[in-house]
Amino acid sequence: MVKTYAVDLTRIGPTHYKATNAAGDSVEFGQGEGLLSPVELLLAAIAGCSSIDVDVVTGRRAESEAFSVHAEGDRVSEQGASRLSSVRLGFDVTFPDTPEGRQAQSMVGRLIAISHDKDCTVSRTVEHPTEVTFTDLNA
Known part of the structure; x- marks a missing residue:
């Protein structure tokens, strides 16, 4: 599909x-x-995509007390062309000390891994070769 x-x-x-x-x-x-610059917007999109993956599932168990993600990337120049060589996300997610909160907390690491490996369309697109075509519609 x-x-x-x-x-x-x-x-x-x-x-x-x-x-x-x-x-x-x-x-x-x-x-x-x-x-936000376009690169910062890209970092926000990667962090946002994975955040939604984690938030949707843990939110069924408990509401987080804190939920933040730090996204950063290293800009490099290769033969005069710029790109990010490495993007890192750090999740800081905490839940209340209740049975539901402890269950949600115990899921965070696994959900981050699933988001990276399978669910986050944005980071998976960045990590895999993706054809991008530019067209001048007035030409």
Whole structure:
């Protein structure tokens, strides 16, 4: 089964953009003060994707007391071309000291691994070769 995702990007101003999905939800990003950069947005997408994987399952047992993820990556230049060479995520998730909370806490490590190995579309796309095609629609 193939599910297609799409966003439309519009320029708000110099190096300031808005991505909007079919439902009308949007996020602004770009270069400059008060904006996430495209690379930071990619890190947020990776962290967000795995966070949802962990949150959905643990949330069926207990509500977390704290849930944060730190995502970072190393930018390298190879023959003048930039990319991230390594992306690291650190999860800090805690639950109440109740039977349900302890059950949820005990699942976190396994759910992080499942997200990485199977469920997180964003990180799996970054880790596997993915064809990206650029087209000038006015050409």
